[in-house]
Amino acid sequence: MKMLINVAETVVADGLRGLAAAHPELTVDVESRVVVRRDAPLEGRVGLVSGGGSGHEPLHAGFVGPGMLSAACPGEVFTSPVPDQMVRAAAAVDSGAGVLFIVKNYTGDVLNFDMAAELAEDEGIQVAKVLVNDDVAVTDSLYTAGRRGTGATLFVEKLAGAAAEEGRPLEQVQAIARQVNENTRSFGVALSAVTTPAKGSPTFDLPAGELELGIGIHGEPGRERRAMMTSGEIADFAVDAVLEDLQPSNPVLVLVNGMGGTPLLELYGFNAEVQRVLSQRRVAVARTLVGNYVTSLDMAGASVTLCQVDEELLRLWDAPVSTPGLRWGM
Amino acid sequence: MKMLINVAETVVADGLRGLAAAHPELTVDVESRVVVRRDAPLEGRVGLVSGGGSGHEPLHAGFVGPGMLSAACPGEVFTSPVPDQMVRAAAAVDSGAGVLFIVKNYTGDVLNFDMAAELAEDEGIQVAKVLVNDDVAVTDSLYTAGRRGTGATLFVEKLAGAAAEEGRPLEQVQAIARQVNENTRSFGVALSAVTTPAKGSPTFDLPAGELELGIGIHGEPGRERRAMMTSGEIADFAVDAVLEDLQPSNPVLVLVNGMGGTPLLELYGFNAEVQRVLSQRRVAVARTLVGNYVTSLDMAGASVTLCQVDEELLRLWDAPVSTPGLRWGM
Amino acid sequence: MLDAEFFCRWLTLAASWVERDADRLTALDSPIGDADHGSNLLRGFRAVIATLDEQHPDTPGAVLAVAGRRLVSTVGGASGPLYGTLLRRTGKALGDAVEVDRDELAEALRTGVDAVAGLGGATPGDKTMLDALVPAATALRTSFAAAREAAEQGALATTPMLARKGRASYVGERSIGHQDPGATSSALLVAALAETAGASGEEDTSGE
Amino acid sequence: MLDAEFFCRWLTLAASWVERDADRLTALDSPIGDADHGSNLLRGFRAVIATLDEQHPDTPGAVLAVAGRRLVSTVGGASGPLYGTLLRRTGKALGDAVEVDRDELAEALRTGVDAVAGLGGATPGDKTMLDALVPAATALRTSFAAAREAAEQGALATTPMLARKGRASYVGERSIGHQDPGATSSALLVAALAETAGASGEEDTSGE
Ligand SMILES: Nc1ncnc2c1ncn2[C@@H]1O[C@H](COP(=O)(O)OP(=O)(O)O)[C@@H](O)[C@H]1O
Ligand SMILES: Nc1ncnc2c1ncn2[C@@H]1O[C@H](COP(=O)(O)OP(=O)(O)O)[C@@H](O)[C@H]1O
Ligand SMILES: [Mg+2]
Numbered sequence A, B: 001m002k003m004l005i006n007v008a009e010t011v012v013a014d015g016l017r018g019l020a021a022a023h024p025e026l027t028v029d030v031e032s033r034v035v036v037r038r039d040a041p042l043e044g045r046v047g048l049v050s051g052g053g054s055g056h057e058p059l060h061a062g063f064v065g066p067g068m069l070s071a072a073c074p075g076e077v078f079t080s081p082v083p084d085q086m087v088r089a090a091a092a093v094d095s096g097a098g099v100l101f102i103v104k105n106y107t108g109d110v111l112n113f114d115m116a117a118e119l120a121e122d123e124g125i126q127v128a129k130v131l132v133n134d135d136v137a138v139t140d141s142l143y144t145a146g147r148r149g150t151g152a153t154l155f156v157e158k159l160a161g162a163a164a165e166e167g168r169p170l171e172q173v174q175a176i177a178r179q180v181n182e183n184t185r186s187f188g189v190a191l192s193a194v195t196t197p198a199k200g201s202p203t204f205d206l207p208a209g210e211l212e213l214g215i216g217i218h219g220e221p222g223r224e225r226r227a228m229m230t231s232g233e234i235a236d237f238a239v240d241a242v243l244e245d246l247q248p249s250n251p252v253l254v255l256v257n258g259m260g261g262t263p264l265l266e267l268y269g270f271n272a273e274v275q276r277v278l279s280q281r282r283v284a285v286a287r288t289l290v291g292n293y294v295t296s297l298d299m300a301g302a303s304v305t306l307c308q309v310d311e312e313l314l315r316l317w318d319a320p321v322s323t324p325g326l327r328w329g330m
Numbered sequence C, D: 001m002l003d004a005e006f007f008c009r010w011l012t013l014a015a016s017w018v019e020r021d022a023d024r025l026t027a028l029d030s031p032i033g034d035a036d037h038g039s040n041l042l043r044g045f046r047a048v049i050a051t052l053d054e055q056h057p058d059t060p061g062a063v064l065a066v067a068g069r070r071l072v073s074t075v076g077g078a079s080g081p082l083y084g085t086l087l088r089r090t091g092k093a094l095g096d097a098v099e100v101d102r103d104e105l106a107e108a109l110r111t112g113v114d115a116v117a118g119l120g121g122a123t124p125g126d127k128t129m130l131d132a133l134v135p136a137a138t139a140l141r142t143s144f145a146a147a148r149e150a151a152e153q154g155a156l157a158t159t160p161m162l163a164r165k166g167r168a169s170y171v172g173e174r175s176i177g178h179q180d181p182g183a184t185s186s187a188l189l190v191a192a193l194a195e196t197a198g199a200s201g202e203e204d205t206s207g208e
């Protein structure tokens, strides 16, 4: 598998150097792998720190900036970052108002952020956490590591980020983040397997004419393999899977998210089908975002995330945001 | 090749339906295939109409909005739109101040826009044109259809769009568009061939371990095939190819553009190498944009575009823009 | 003599051959183009047939003009304006006549082919549809069968050529060794014309 | 008796085996994980060796504590905190002793393994590294060779298991039939320990 890289070992560092060059409004510590908005720490404002494996760009480093994250810690490709990064990020953004760790529910992320929280608290930083676990494909959470964190991360980071920007105290920012997570569910499909730089070949075999239903964002296979479906059939399946878990009484924010290798033209076409299903199921749509936001390197496929919002959350969604990956209103 | 589509025949219409659902700030005529900013025509402002084959998203429909295009006409995949679309778009955005057609230099686009210009003038609309032809891979333009229009299109649309937004008259907007085109050059590479919905298989064979240098954005093979190169080597080759044609004395805007199938992480890493070469060649960089902007469906690869700017053009670049694909300052 | 009915039959046969050969035309457009020539013509000829069924133009000139306009507004790409112009200008040259003979058609076709050359700026040898159309228009003065043969030979002759116009010119030397898709579809259209003439016993409609 | 030098030799051998087997570990992590286990450990053990070379900790406990901390700050993922905790807590249990015998190591390892279980919430049978570590810690009371054998068997026994922890649990039933990468790397670490002991004639360092 050909890649536009130098060597597998340096992809994350190279990516950070390139991010730094393109975004002078971010402070990028390539050595320590911490990306911080330039104006941090902001007096009286809660700091938002997120992180996770690389390969999901623009998540997370691409969501650092006014109205969203204060800092991000990119790990190796598909590998949780280490506690040192998170502690450094927390120290860089803490103004005394405390720091919220946004943690996707993977064993590695949870363990590393837990260790970091302990260490940061030793340094006198007040740390709160929110666990993102929105992927309905992972069922029987008693017998698994629990639902994965996928598309909901974008909503948690945006809405909690807007709340932090308004100067809300740590408990409130954390409460909003939890509320968003509880009201958000996702389901993803893959049309191809992912190829990581370290492995250099697809992580699993996916024969022509078949697709994986219920995939995550780390190249792991899904729960089920089926004969290829049309975009309309996939939309029916994905939206219904989400709605089985989340029955929204309020309008929803819709994220039609590409996994990286699917053309934007197809994503928009898929969105048309997702909207059709939502309207058939009488779910009101407040806002829709279509694009590659929570990706899995070159994997072809898409996920659907629905986030139920009240007026307050909708206001936070519409609030200005200025990051490399998401920007409006400023 | 699996795609997230219903049937090949409806991909463009499906994509437009999905665009309409996600972007209520655009008027999308799915039947006639014209995308117009909702507030057009704007009294006293020049209308900017662009168009071209689909499959290059977000170009062009994703660049419709305040500060950029007034309207876009998406053709079939990789096929120039037809004159009827362009005439309809011109009529929708003309306020009497005239319309600028932004035409990428492909035989099909040129012929169709020429026909449209004649028809629109018959309807009393004043039409000016700018031809975008920035791809240095096409040499010997005496013996070819001339240089192709690729990455420069984004700069022409953005900078001329900012000028139109300021209320400049048609000749000035056209002059700026031409100035941008003349000061912009691009070079692209492909790591994989593209697969169109209509064909369903890659348009050419690209063996493992080889890459194509000097490709366009329509799945056509490049000028030369070589053994796979590192991202650093590709950056050297691409930047030098551009600088052979354009010797900037002023700072440049840099577009490190993904062809669609290359992960953002790799694009940022490639940007690091592009910036290294530019600094070695003593080219000053004013702004850098990294991402999938002028794409070729699922093709893996990237292009480098340099746009030399004076202070006026830099100001126009920084001016607010609010479109699905490019947004800042508002 | 060739009436409106004859031209409709020609275009209907051409449309069905495009339907049959679309994948082959698209395949020819892959190594040296953008893999859409077959689907472009398919879309165009389907629209042409639908419009002819609806409008029933009653002169040869009107049939071709309607068909040409329809190609322009449905095909896009390079071939849309070029084939659209070919039919429109050929049709215009036929004027209001209710019937035309082969010589008149040959002359009108020459006008249409010249318009294509004028529009696209290509000349024979550039590896385009003109390499089939120009010899076909000349040979049509002799017979429909000769035109068919000339177009076919012209299309085949594009294989060793270096493309100097259209998309294929971008790949430079690498265009050599591939038959031009547009020349191939031109040969198909001319073959459909000859086939229609043969089936109608029109091989002898020359005024001479 | 096992001194700091012995533990450095063990970790050096383990690092070279990780180097050798990294691709295999990553391959095991592909069908039921995210294809990074080999490169994770490679990064971690390279860093451990560099740090040991630099710091030369002078007790067994210090060697393991330094190595564990280094794994935590360089590996990431699930295995970083888990293996880091394993070594740190084992090291801590060894205290300040300049030399330890096999029994003492076995007891300390049991503490380390318990800490891994406490941290990750897994128990044997969940298809994790614990399926190799738990039997290995028990068997180490008998001999290094027994520990190696127990870890190896434990790793092999994960193949038919349904994963209930970590990433492999996401694929549900489809995790059955694949050997767990973490259990495999645990068996490798224990094998390197036995190999080091054998080469040092330490099979008889038990206090009993
Ligand atoms: N300038 C030109 N003059 C005549 N024919 C041309 C010219 N440019 C392209 N063509 C013809 O058009 C064909 C390609 O048509 P098509 O694939 O439908 O359009 P596009 O090149 O826009 O994708 C070529 O094979 C060639 O025969
Ligand atoms: N909760 C847990 N308890 C013990 N071991 C675990 C747990 N979760 C995962 N593991 C082990 O970690 C291994 C995976 O490590 P690695 O691939 O490096 O991390 P990640 O899963 O974060 O990519 C698994 O094979 C398993 O043995
Ligand atoms: Mg991992």
Ligand SMILES: [Mg+2]
Binding pocket: B053, B078, B079, B080, B108, C034, C036, C077, C078
């Ligand atoms: Mg085309």
Ligand SMILES: [Mg+2]
Binding pocket: C029, C033, C034, C035, C036, C037, C077, C167
């Ligand atoms: Mg073509």
Ligand SMILES: [Mg+2]
Binding pocket: D029, D033, D034, D035, D036, D037, D077, D167
């Ligand atoms: Mg793993």
